[in-house]
Amino acid sequence: MGVEDPVVLESLANLSIDPAFVLDPEHRPTRKHNDYSISGGHVPVIDLAPLRQEKSSAEEGKVEPAVEDIVTKVGQACEEWGFFQVINHGVSLELLEELQATAKEFFDLPIEEKRKVRRTLNNGLGYYDTELTKNKRDWKEVFDFAVSKEFELHEGEENSSKTHNQWPSNPSRLREVCQKWSEAVERLALQLLGLISLSLGLPATHFHQHWHGAHMSAIRLNYYPVCPHPDVVLGVSRHKDPGALTVLVQDEVGGLEVRRKDGQWVGVQPRRDAFVINVGDAFQVWSNDKYQSIEHRVVVNENKDRFSFPLFFNPSAQTDVAPVPEILGQELPLYGPYNFGHFLATRSSGNYTLLGKENIQISDFAINRDST
Numbered sequence: 108m109g110v111e112d113p114v115v116l117e118s119l120a121n122l123s124i125d126p127a128f129v130l131d132p133e134h135r136p137t138r139k140h141n142d143y144s145i146s147g148g149h150v151p152v153i154d155l156a157p158l159r160q161e162k163s164s165a166e167e168g169k170v171e172p173a174v175e176d177i178v179t180k181v182g183q184a185c186e187e188w189g190f191f192q193v194i195n196h197g198v199s200l201e202l203l204e205e206l207q208a209t210a211k212e213f214f215d216l217p218i219e220e221k222r223k224v225r226r227t228l229n230n231g232l233g234y235y236d237t238e239l240t241k242n243k244r245d246w247k248e249v250f251d252f253a254v255s256k257e258f259e260l261h262e263g264e265e266n267s268s269k270t271h272n273q274w275p276s277n278p279s280r281l282r283e284v285c286q287k288w289s290e291a292v293e294r295l296a297l298q299l300l301g302l303i304s305l306s307l308g309l310p311a312t313h314f315h316q317h318w319h320g321a322h323m324s325a326i327r328l329n330y331y332p333v334c335p336h337p338d339v340v341l342g343v344s345r346h347k348d349p350g351a352l353t354v355l356v357q358d359e360v361g362g363l364e365v366r367r368k369d370g371q372w373v374g375v376q377p378r379r380d381a382f383v384i385n386v387g388d389a390f391q392v393w394s395n396d397k398y399q400s401i402e403h404r405v406v407v408n409e410n411k412d413r414f415s416f417p418l419f420f421n422p423s424a425q426t427d428v429a430p431v432p433e434i435l436g437q438e439l440p441l442y443g444p445y446n447f448g449h450f451l452a453t454r455s456s457g458n459y460t461l462l463g464k465e466n467i468q469i470s471d472f473a474i475n476r477d478s479t
């Protein structure tokens with residue numbers, strides 16, 4: 108039964124929210140945003156403290172025993188969950204608090220003020236409040252900025268039509284705080300990239316080439332306002348992240364759910380000292396399905412606004428993504444190569460436009476399977 112059904116339409120008329128937000132019954136949340144009571148295991152937490160003590164050994168390709176233990180845990184988490192949390196990650200709590208306060212100041216502004224930096228068809232960076240995931244409206248507002256310096260405008264380029272960061276004049280410190288945050292989180296992302304590469308039997312620096320120069324990484328400030336009907340909408344509908352890694356910090360409210368291998372939606376319990384990490388579609392392809400990009404979604408609530416700040420750690424636009432020969436060994440590749448820049452551009456366009464079908468997926472490049 109879809110939302111076009113007359114019975115459903117009648118009951119929607121009694122809700123005080125725009126039907127564009129209302130999900131078909133099978134896609135609605137099944138648990139409250141802060142219910143972690145489900146049995147059968149939760150997203151693992153990995154302590155990165157030994158990395159801080161044995162600095163840079165992972166980068167040099169020498170693996171100390173304590174680091175080897177982390178690599179094993181990262182590998183297991185990627186295989187079993189596609190998600191894990193990390194603590195003792197080296198990003199300062201003070202910086203996080205500064206970002207939280209500044210982001211709140213921005214989202215508290217009147218809508219006309221925020222729309223001064225809204226994203227457009229030509230420029231996907233800035234403020235947005237009508238994103239579509241799987242062709243439904245998400246109950247959220249976002250502010251996106253690119254991490255690579257190439258996306259900053261220089262003097263005289265103010266009216267540039269190329270993709271560029273748009274910084275609001277209010278709060279004026281948002282730009283500086285975001286840039287400090289971006290440097291700190293990018294450092295963590297590169298370290299995680301190294302650990303994941305080691306866990307796949309590759310040198311720590313194997314994938315680093317795709318982040319030299321301009322890469323497509325972006326940071327999103329997600330704001331999920333309180334919602335009068337959290338049982339029929341989602342902050343973000345179920346989706347997979349297209350890039351290599353997502354490195355996300357969430358506040359204490361809760362709401363992120365991950366689809367466990369047994370099909371159950373499991374809440375990721377907030378920890379003030381943790382980042383939530385997941386492997387995206389690119390790692391699923393590089394690893395030839397050893398690590399899978401897992402569906403996740405966000406449940407909202409009636410009482411508390413929620414904030415989360417993901418870094419989508421995306422390779423450069425030129426990167427051709429394909430299973431890595433060293434990982435394949437004798438196995439057949441399960442994907443043909445695709446260009447990351449094209450993939451991301453096509454995927455993103457689905458967030459703006461109401462398409463009649465789901466937008467591009469890595470399964471479009473699947474090969475060597477019985478079902479294809």
Ligand SMILES: O=C(O)CCC(=O)C(=O)O
Nearest residue numbers: 329343357363405415417
């Ligand atoms: O807010 C969250 O915890 C998750 C957000 C998310 O999955 C996304 O923005 O892609």
Ligand SMILES: [Fe+2]
Nearest residue numbers: 346347348403
């Ligand atoms: Fe996501």
